[in-house]
Amino acid sequence: MKVIKHSFDGVIVGAGGAGLRAAIEAAPHMKLAVITKLYPTRSHTGAAQGGMSAALANVEEDNWNWHAFDTVKGSDYLADQPAVDILCKEAIDSVVELEHWGLPFSRLENGKIAQRRFGGHTVKEGEAPAFRACYAADRTGHMILQTLYQKCVSMGVTFFDEFQVLDIKIDDGVCKGVIAYEIATGNIHIFEARAVTFATGGFGKIYKVSSNAHSLTGDGPGILYQKGIPLEDMEFYQFHPTGIYRLGILLSEAARGEGGILRNKDGERFMERYAPSIKDLAPRDMVSRAIATEISEGNGAGPNNDFVYLDLTHLGAETIKQKLPDITDFVRTYVKIEPINEPIPVQPTAHYAMGGIPTDVNARVLSDATGTVLPGVYSAGESACVSVHGANRLGTNSLLDIVVFGKRAGQSMVDYVSSTKPMALSENAAEDLTNKIENLMDKDHNLEFSVPRIREELQDTMEENAKIFRTEESLEKQTEILTDLRDRYQNVTISDKGKVFNTELLEAIELEYLLDMSDTTVASALHRKESRGAHSRVDHVERDDKNWLKHSFAFKNDASVKLEYKDVELGNYEPKERKY
Amino acid sequence: MDVKVNILRYNPETDRKGHWEEYILEADPDERILDLLHKVKWFDDGSLAFRRSCAHGVCGSDAMVVNGENMLACQVLVKEVSTPIKIEPIRGLPVVKDLVVNMDSFFDSYKKVMPYLVNDTEPGERERLQSPEDRDRFEDTTKCILCAACTTSCPVFWTADTYVGPAAIVNAHRFVFDSRDNASKQRLEILKDVDGAFRCRTAFNCTSACPRGIQVTKAIEDVKRQTLTIN
Ligand SMILES: Cc1cc2nc3c(=O)[nH]c(=O)nc-3n(C[C@H](O)[C@H](O)[C@H](O)COP(=O)(O)OP(=O)(O)OC[C@H]3O[C@@H](n4cnc5c(N)ncnc54)[C@H](O)[C@@H]3O)c2cc1C
Ligand code: SF4
Ligand code: FES
Numbered sequence: 001m002k003v004i005k006h007s008f009d010g011v012i013v014g015a016g017g018a019g020l021r022a023a024i025e026a027a028p029h030m031k032l033a034v035i036t037k038l039y040p041t042r043s044h045t046g047a048a049q050g051g052m053s054a055a056l057a058n059v060e061e062d063n064w065n066w067h068a069f070d071t072v073k074g075s076d077y078l079a080d081q082p083a084v085d086i087l088c089k090e091a092i093d094s095v096v097e098l099e100h101w102g103l104p105f106s107r108l109e110n111g112k113i114a115q116r117r118f119g120g121h122t123v124k125e126g127e128a129p130a131f132r133a134c135y136a137a138d139r140t141g142h143m144i145l146q147t148l149y150q151k152c153v154s155m156g157v158t159f160f161d162e163f164q165v166l167d168i169k170i171d172d173g174v175c176k177g178v179i180a181y182e183i184a185t186g187n188i189h190i191f192e193a194r195a196v197t198f199a200t201g202g203f204g205k206i207y208k209v210s211s212n213a214h215s216l217t218g219d220g221p222g223i224l225y226q227k228g229i230p231l232e233d234m235e236f237y238q239f240h241p242t243g244i245y246r247l248g249i250l251l252s253e254a255a256r257g258e259g260g261i262l263r264n265k266d267g268e269r270f271m272e273r274y275a276p277s278i279k280d281l282a283p284r285d286m287v288s289r290a291i292a293t294e295i296s297e298g299n300g301a302g303p304n305n306d307f308v309y310l311d312l313t314h315l316g317a318e319t320i321k322q323k324l325p326d327i328t329d330f331v332r333t334y335v336k337i338e339p340i341n342e343p344i345p346v347q348p349t350a351h352y353a354m355g356g357i358p359t360d361v362n363a364r365v366l367s368d369a370t371g372t373v374l375p376g377v378y379s380a381g382e383s384a385c386v387s388v389h390g391a392n393r394l395g396t397n398s399l400l401d402i403v404v405f406g407k408r409a410g411q412s413m414v415d416y417v418s419s420t421k422p423m424a425l426s427e428n429a430a431e432d433l434t435n436k437i438e439n440l441m442d443k444d445h446n447l448e449f450s451v452p453r454i455r456e457e458l459q460d461t462m463e464e465n466a467k468i469f470r471t472e473e474s475l476e477k478q479t480e481i482l483t484d485l486r487d488r489y490q491n492v493t494i495s496d497k498g499k500v501f502n503t504e505l506l507e508a509i510e511l512e513y514l515l516d517m518s519d520t521t522v523a524s525a526l527h528r529k530e531s532r533g534a535h536s537r538v539d540h541v542e543r544d545d546k547n548w549l550k551h552s553f554a555f556k557n558d559a560s561v562k563l564e565y566k567d568v569e570l571g572n573y574e575p576k577e578r579k580y
Numbered sequence: 581m582d583v584k585v586n587i588l589r590y591n592p593e594t595d596r597k598g599h600w601e602e603y604i605l606e607a608d609p610d611e612r613i614l615d616l617l618h619k620v621k622w623f624d625d626g627s628l629a630f631r632r633s634c635a636h637g638v639c640g641s642d643a644m645v646v647n648g649e650n651m652l653a654c655q656v657l658v659k660e661v662s663t664p665i666k667i668e669p670i671r672g673l674p675v676v677k678d679l680v681v682n683m684d685s686f687f688d689s690y691k692k693v694m695p696y697l698v699n700d701t702e703p704g705e706r707e708r709l710q711s712p713e714d715r716d717r718f719e720d721t722t723k724c725i726l727c728a729a730c731t732t733s734c735p736v737f738w739t740a741d742t743y744v745g746p747a748a749i750v751n752a753h754r755f756v757f758d759s760r761d762n763a764s765k766q767r768l769e770i771l772k773d774v775d776g777a778f779r780c781r782t783a784f785n786c787t788s789a790c791p792r793g794i795q796v797t798k799a800i801e802d803v804k805r806q807t808l809t810i811n
Contacts, residue, residue, distance in 0.1 A: 038633055038639070038641070039641075039683070039687075039726075041639075041640065041725065041726050042633050042634075042639040042640060042641050043639075044633070044634065044639070046634070046638055046639055046725070047634050047636075047638050047639070095707075096705070096706055096707050099707040099708060100699075100703045100707075100708065101696075101697060102696065102697025102755075102758070102760070102761075104715060104718070104719075104722050104758070105707075106712075106715070107710050107711065107712045107715045108712075109711075109712065110709070111709030111710055111711050112707060112709065113707050136722075139638075139723070142638065142723075142725070143722065146722075150695055150696035150697070151696060153691055153695060153696055154694075154696040154698075184676055184682075213633040213634045213635065213639065214632055214633055214634075214635060215633045247636075249635075249636045326638075330636060330637075333637065333655060333657075334610075334612075334636070334657075445626075450622075450626070451622075451626075452622035452623065494626055495625070495626040495627060496626045496627035498591060498593050498594075498627060498677075499593065500591070500592055500593055500629075500676060500677045501629040501676055501677040501678075501680050502627070502629075503621075503629060504621070504626040504627065
């Protein structure tokens with residue numbers, strides 16, 4: 001295998017919103033490379049639809065404290081409140097900065113950025129839904145991704161497109177660089193870099209029905225987990241209430257923000273029973289549970305009673321065309337119905353990882369539950385857990401998170417690089433990786449141990465046993481299944497032995513990350529004997545603040561997972577019962 | 581139902597030139613063309629190469645030629661195309677392997693047109709204002725996902741690959757008509773060049789190829805007209 005060496009001060013892995021925002025901050029101050037397995041503009045940030053919250057108060061009175069209150073309440077009090085304050089306070093400047101860089105937000109008549117309502121966002125601590133989400137029709141993420149990339153192009157940032165990072169080098173607790181695989185050639189590249197940021201996005205592909213891209217396989221968290229770094233709050237995985245039935249393609253909460261209504265098979269607006277004050281705009285965990293409950297009680301629609309309807313028919317053709325053009329096009333393309341006239345079949349879809357690589361508010365990666373910083377390693381965006389989303393993220397807070405903490409990651413890289421000296425990596429730094437690849441290439445292909453077989457079983461069983469409602473029994477069953485899948489993965493084989501665009505090889509390596517993400521999700525969920533936010537235990541239905549106002553840290557322990565806990569950082573808001 | 585799919589295969593490590601392979605696949609009429617490619621890759625021949633990510637028409641990875649027309653494989657359903665389904669890489673860019681082409685020159689052209697907002701005036705602490713009408717003038721071209729379906733359907737581009745191509749002009753349009761931008765003149769100078777907008781022969785292939793429904797030919801015409809306002 002050909003090995004090529006590069007020397008940089010800093011490397012950012014991932015070119016979604018978080019990675020690009022970090023790059024803009026860091027590039028002027030160091031020799032920087034952004035490495036991405038997809039072309040930057042193909043990152044899944046581009047799929048985000050509804051909006052990005054900031055208390056701009058363009059439509060009505062608002063302030064960032066109310067935004068913080070909603071975020072903490074939405075998180076079921078698991079978010080760290082000092083971090084939430086930063087998120088909501090810096091939101092305002094972050095949106096304005098994006099606008100200055102060219103982001104084409106939708107506008108109000110007076111020329112200011114338009115804002116819409118979104119689930120869980122309220123004025124005056126719960127009084128009424130708030131107009132807080134800044135948006136560009138229903139393609140806000142696309143515009144953010146394009147704008148940040150455009151800014152990087154204008155700055156001449158160095159990109160390595162379609163290079164996949166597969167290893168990090170940490171010697172004696174200090175970061176020295178990463179190893180990447182060039183997809184077009186199969187060459188191995190050693191990147192010396194003393195500051196490395198992981199902004200690799202989520203891992204929704206552990207489930208069968210998901211709004212996530214095929215590329216969202218948890219690479220950053222997986223690479224670090226395999227090096228002994230813990231993953232935080234993995235039991236909290238968000239299911240978005242409105243994925244297109246069976247396909248999982250997302251229909252943004254903006255649809256309900258603009259007035260859309262959920263109905264069961266009898267046409268009943270069932271959210272009135274579950275969240276009397278804000279109804280369809282309750283936070284996602286509640287709405288997804290409500291849908292799952294309707295379905296399990298036989299109120300689902302269709303021959304199998306397994307979906308509900310998202311009804312937009314009363315909004316009118318003009319609102320739909322102006323404000324929800326893309327998502328209604330998805331319905332026309334994939335379901336072949338006209339949402340102006342007909343309600344849309346939907347079901348909850350695996351959507352967002354609240355958990356991930358533990359970081360402090362400066363995006364510095366923590367290597368244990370006591371807050372020890374791992375020098376030179378940073379993470380931001382969906383791959384990271386700060387934690388600002390706690391047990392349940394509010395819609396529009398992730399696009400915010402990626403720019404606020406992406407920027408902070410860039411700043412931390414600058415601070416670190418300016419106070420340290422370059423570190424060398426030896427010529428054989430890529431050996432672990434080349435051995436791993438050669439091992440996969442040398443094994444004869446055996447269909448029984450093919451990647452798609454193992455992956456399909458993983459996704460099917462995670463869907464069945466570790467989705468919205470969980471029990472000790474379902475989680476124990478899944479633990480056994482995962483042990484078996486892990487054993488089979490030890491023998492995984494591929495048929496493509498070529499060097500050029502061997503994506504089968506990469507899918508095999510990604511499958512290991514998916515197994516890591518599943519192991520930690522299931523182990524953390526099994527241990528947490530309470531229900532909080534997105535984690536609903538049918539056998540422990542109450543939230544238990546006395547014992548569980550804690551973040552979980554899942555460590556790799558040979559073949560199993562070891563758990564430690566860290567207290568939540570409280571602030572202005574005492575945990576209260578969560579009612580809407 | 582069984583569906584016959586023909587894919588133009590090429591592996592630079594073993595083949596001198598491309599060749600057609602036929603696959604008979606069990607498929608549901610509601611499945612996407614991308615699902616068929618996954619079936620081949622996952623359950624028949626793992627070496628089949630194609631790009632994909634989002635699987636619902638928003639990332640721009642999987643533009644390819646299906647039954648002679650450019651489209652995103654994830655955006656078209658089996659029941660919408662006639663069989664046998666013929667799938668080839670997009671034209672005019674060098675093939676790397678199977679359905680994967682080298683995108684370097686495509687992105688180089690994009691970068692040539694200054695695809696970013698230029699405005700050196702002090703913006704102040706809050707957003708710059710823009711009326712909904714001004715915002716609307718470039719709405720259509722903000723939708724571009726850089727999939728290359730337009731550029732690689734253009735007969736001018738096939739014969740003169742120095743032509744910046746429709747996608748780059750679309751991205752120039754997005755800034756030329758943005759009331760907040762101050763660099764239209766420089767951008768239009770670039771597009772007045774021999775390899776710029778005037779190469780367009782209004783074949784309209786690009787407009788029918790665009791998976792985002794952008795009026796690509798109209799955008800090119802708008803830009804051409806705008807170049808006449810500078811001197
Ligand atoms: C359909 C959908 C709609 C959404 N709508 C909203 C919304 O309206 N509001 C909101 O706030 N949030 C929304 N979200 C959530 C939000 O969009 C994401 O959480 C966020 O965009 C993630 O950004 P990121 O930068 O962390 O990761 P991504 O944008 O996913 O980028 C990941 C990057 O990492 C790279 N990468 C991954 N692995 C490797 C590797 N091994 N080597 C090299 N590169 C690698 C990829 O190439 C990519 O560039 C939505 C999510 C989805 C799926
Ligand atoms: S204009 Fe349309 S076809 Fe051309 S690159 Fe953009 S999205 Fe693709
Ligand atoms: S896979 Fe993203 S556009 Fe088709």
